[in-house]
Amino acid sequence: MKIFSLLLLTITVLLFTLILSCSKSENQTQDNTSNLTEQTYTDTDKDTDGDGVADSEDAWPLDSSMSENLWGVINNEDVEFFFASDVSDNISKGTRDSFLEAIDEFGNWGPTELWVSGPGQEGSVELANLYCNRRVERGQTKWGTDTYPWTLESCKQLSLYPTLGDDLIPPRFGEGHILSEEEGNLFEYYRGKSVLTIENNWPTGWGKGLNGAREWGFKIYNFSLPVGFSEPGYNFDYEKVNVFYEYFHALQESAFTDEALGNTYEFGEDTRRGPHWFYSGASTYYAEYAVRKRDKNHNLNSLKERIEQQFGYAMCDDILLSDLTPESECFLMKFYWGMPAIAYLLDRANNQNAIIETFYPNLYEYGFKAAFELTFGITVEKFYDEWEIYRNLPMEQRLEIIPDI
C-alpha cells in the first residue's frame, strides 16, 4: 500500500513537471521574442527522468531507460525476457536461444521486451504487475484523461481484461482495439492461448505477436506458451520457425519509422506497406528458409517439401494475389501462396537476401510499387503475369527454383 502511494506521488510529480514544461514551451512559441535566452536554457537543462539527457534532447523524457529513438536502426540494445512463473526451464531456454538466434539472423531491431505467458492465472497476474509498473513509471500511456487516468490499476485492468472489470477503461477504448470478453486482453489473451495449446495437445504454441510499440520506441512481443521447446526434435525446430517468423516482423516494422511520408499501416499495392501476400509471404519464407539454412542437421522437412505443402494447403484455385485481403475467404493463402511467390521473386533476383538488403531499406521512401521494381527489376503487374505462369507449371518444375536445404 505504501509503495503504491509513493509511486502515485512520483507519477503526480512527473506529470506536473511535464505539464509545466509544456505550457512553458507554448508560451515561448507564442511570445517569440529574443529576451528568453535564460528561460530557454533552463528548459533544455531539465532532465525529468534523470537519465543524464536533457528533455529537449531526450526522445522519451519520461523513460529513463531510453533517450534516443532507435526505431529503424540496427543497434546493440538488449532483449529483456519475461517468463511467467509456470513456464518450464526448457521452454524458457528454447525461447531465449531461438529469439537471440533470430536477432543474429535478421539484425537487432531492439530494444525489445518479450513476455511469455503460461497457463496459470497467478503467473499472468505477476506478469501484468511487472508490465504495468514499467509502463506507468516510464510514462508509456494508452490513454489519459481526468475521468480515466492511466494508472497502475487501469493498466492492470486492461492487461488482464476481463478479470478485474472494466470501470477504469474508457468506454470508447474498445473501438478499434480488440477487447474481447471471451478471449480476454493481453496477458489474459495469451494465458488463454496457453491453456488451449495444452488442452488440445498442439505441437507448437498457438498465439505469438509483435504488439508495438513504435510510439514508445521499442518492440513488445507477447507469446503464449511455446510448447514446441519442451524437447529437441521436429516440434522444437518448428517452434523456432515460429519465433523467426515473429521476429522478421521486427525487421519489417522497422522500415516504417513514422507517418511523415503518409500512412504506413494500410495494406495494398498502392500503399507504403504493400499487400498482405508480400508481408506475410516474406516473413514466412525467411523464417522457413533461415532456420533450415542455419542448421544443416535440422529436423524439419526440406524447403522444397515445405513449399509443396503450402501449394497443397491453398483452398482457392483461381484467385489473384492482390485479392488476398481480410474480406476474402481465401485470406490464409497470403501464407500458402505468399511464401512460394516470395521464393520465386528471390530466385528471379538471384539473391536470397534481396528483400532484406534492398526492399525493406527503401520501402518507406519509395512506397511498395517502386521499392518492388527497384528490388526485383520488374513491375508488380508484370510479376502477377509471371506468377500465373509459374503456379500453373507442374510441381516438379515449380520446385526447381527452391533452395535445396
Ligand SMILES: [Ca+2]
Ligand atoms: Ca532525460
